[in-house]
Amino acid sequence: MxxxxxxxxxxxxxxxxxxxxxxxxxxxxxxxxxxxxxxxxxxxxxxxxxxxxxxxxxxxxxxxxxxxxxxxxxxxxxxxxxxxxxxxxxxxxxxxxxxxxxxxxxxxxxxxxxxxxxxxxxxxxxxxxxxxxxxxxxxxxxxxxxxxxxxxxxxxxxxxxxxxxxxxxxxxxxxxxxxxxxxxxxxxxxxxxxxxxxxxxxxxxxxxxxxxxxxxxxxxxxxxxxxxxxxxxxxxxxxxxxxxxxxxxxxWRREEYLGLGLSAASFINETRFKNTDNIRDYISLFKKSGSSDIIKDLIDGKLTTKENPKFYDNNIRFSEFEHLSNDDKMSEYMFLGLRMNEGICISEFEKTFGISIYQKYGDKINLHIGEGLLDIYEDHLFLTEKGRDLANYVWSDFVGD
Ligand code: SF4
Missing domain, CATH: 3.20.20.70 (Aldolase class I)
Known part of the structure; x- marks a missing residue:
């Protein structure tokens, strides 16, 4: 198993x-x-x-x-x-x-x-x-x-x-x-x-x-x-x-999950995808079945959604389907991890991405530490109480970079 x-x-x-x-x-x-x-x-x-x-x-x-x-x-x-x-x-x-x-x-x-x-x-x-x-x-x-x-x-x-x-x-x-x-x-x-x-x-x-x-x-x-x-x-x-x-x-830790049902979002194999938002499409889609091989190939990156218009372009099966780039993964690691009080494990970041967190985000981290919004204790970077008040501002700084 x-x-x-x-x-x-x-x-x-x-x-x-x-x-x-x-x-x-x-x-x-x-x-x-x-x-x-x-x-x-x-x-x-x-x-x-x-x-x-x-x-x-x-x-x-x-x-x-x-x-x-x-x-x-x-x-x-x-x-x-x-x-x-x-x-x-x-x-x-x-x-x-x-x-x-x-x-x-x-x-x-x-x-x-x-x-x-x-x-x-x-x-x-x-x-x-x-x-x-x-x-x-x-x-x-x-x-x-x-x-x-x-x-x-x-x-x-x-x-x-x-x-x-x-x-x-x-x-x-x-x-x-x-x-x-x-x-x-x-x-x-x-x-x-x-x-x-x-x-x-x-x-x-x-x-x-x-x-x-x-x-x-x-x-x-x-x-x-x-x-x-x-x-x-x-x-x-x-x-x-x-x-x-x-x-x-x-x-928040970016572990894998499968979303089932209308609009449900999944995160598997560093791929984010979301089911259709349309209930009629959802119900009619699953009257026919047998798509699991195609879905597996999509998640594994062997097929693209463009090659499967039935699944994407016609907006039937998925409303979103995205294989994350390395920058996307690091960005998510930051803004999702900072939601948790224990924050982000600094050495874990380097182990996961092969680059030091300071090399990637040093300027931003230093800026927010200077503003009193982030702090470091032992191996963890986390939001301070003031940082939690302004969490959206801190998170947005790690989005899309
Ligand atoms: S309408 Fe929205 S907020 Fe209200 S119970 Fe339903 S899901 Fe919850």
Whole structure:
């Protein structure tokens, strides 16, 4: 058996309705489309099993959308297909995103039975007014019911998603909410800043957003509120020791993963590719199968997407397909690695790329150290607290160079 490890991401693009800030590929649809989608997803699983079936899968992440919106039999269908066709490690981390308002005890018990051992609950805020502005379907009480049911069913690894920078949010409402969540004692807490994206309903609205200083104050208070019980291991992620999300760490460390489903992104053999964003194309594509040899040759670089217009130029199979250059790899190593609190291992960079990190990025590193945004401890280069405030500025300096 091939002992190469791989992570698997599965995208379930369905939601009850669209939130006002959301720019993910997610939408409401009928049951027939959901059934057709899961059939196509299973066909895709079978196809990739021909290429990666003997890899060892150590993480699975089922994201969305709202995966918990699916009737439980459809979840069972694709999970059974996955387990039958891939070697899933006995101690694999198997995460699923779930939204309050779409869960019940029967679903939750089935998830457990299917091998799902980590649930990420999308709460965003404990305040009804803020949830309403965001367009979320739940209130705090519904979230609490979901959390209690998960514990009752024996889930011992739960993440709660929160947001800062929400319209109407104040420093006090954020801090109060964070304390309430800490009281619940989840193993993991993710806190992202709201970004108002073009094309979302928020983009054209006049929003009462917290100002920059207030938002920064919120972010700086997070470690103080969470204290020693949680540690920050990535710019937006806090966990108890041993409960860091192993799947997401793969992204930041540039380890290999396979994305299945609509718009799902993969990173294999230093090649990044992304499935079509069009659900009709996705479903019709997997009605016919037998493309695994061509895909393997594409990933191995034996064929190019240009030689396979069916796969690329007609925008049917992949919306993106790129073999990374050496500069791309180094650039990614920098801006992804700097997301993590432990930062980048300086000697590892040289071992990986055969060039010293200072030879490649010395000027930039020195500039940001001088600005107090980067620091070095022993063999690691990492963002300082001030650097985390200005992370986008530091990262952008390593992009495309
Ligand atoms: S639940 Fe998540 S994926 Fe669905 S619309 Fe809201 S933000 Fe987007």
């Amino acid at each position: 091939n002992h190469k490890k791989i992570g698997i991401y599965i995208h379930i693009p369905f939601c009850v309705r669209k939130c006002n800030y959301c720019d993910f590929n997610s939408f409401d649809t009928d049951l027939e489309t959901k059934i057709n989608y899961i059939n196509a997803l299973c066909a895709e699983i079978l196809e990739y099993a021909h290429i990666f079936g003997d890899y060892s899968v150590d993480t699975v992440f089922i994201g969305g959308g709202t995966p918990s919106i699916l009737p439980v039999e459809l979840t069972r269908q694709f999970m059974d297909c996955l387990f039958k066709n891939f070697n899933i490690d006995t101690n694999a981390e198997i995460s699923m995103e779930a939204n309050p308002g779409t869960l019940d005890l029967n679903k939750i018990k089935t998830y457990k039975e299917l091998g799902i051992n980590r649930i990420s609950l999308g709460l965003q805020s404990t305040v009804s007014k803020e949830l309403k502005v965001l367009g979320r379907i739940h209130d705090y009480e519904t979230f609490l019911d979901s959390f209690r049911m998960l514990r009752e069913a024996g889930f011992k690894n739960i993440n709660i998603d929160l947001m800062n920078g929400i319209p109407e949010q104040t420093y006090d409402s954020f801090i109060k909410g964070l304390k309430m969540i800490k009281e619940l004692n989840p193993e993991h807490i993710s806190i992202y800043s709201l970004i108002v994206e073009e094309g979302t309903p928020f983009y054209n609205q006049k929003l009462n957003l917290p100002d920059e200083d207030e938002e920064r104050k919120m972010v700086h208070s997070i470690p103080l509120i969470l204290g020693d019980e949680y540690h920050q291991y990535e710019i937006s992620n806090y966990s108890k020791k041993g409960f860091e999300c192993r799947h997401n760490i793969k992204y």
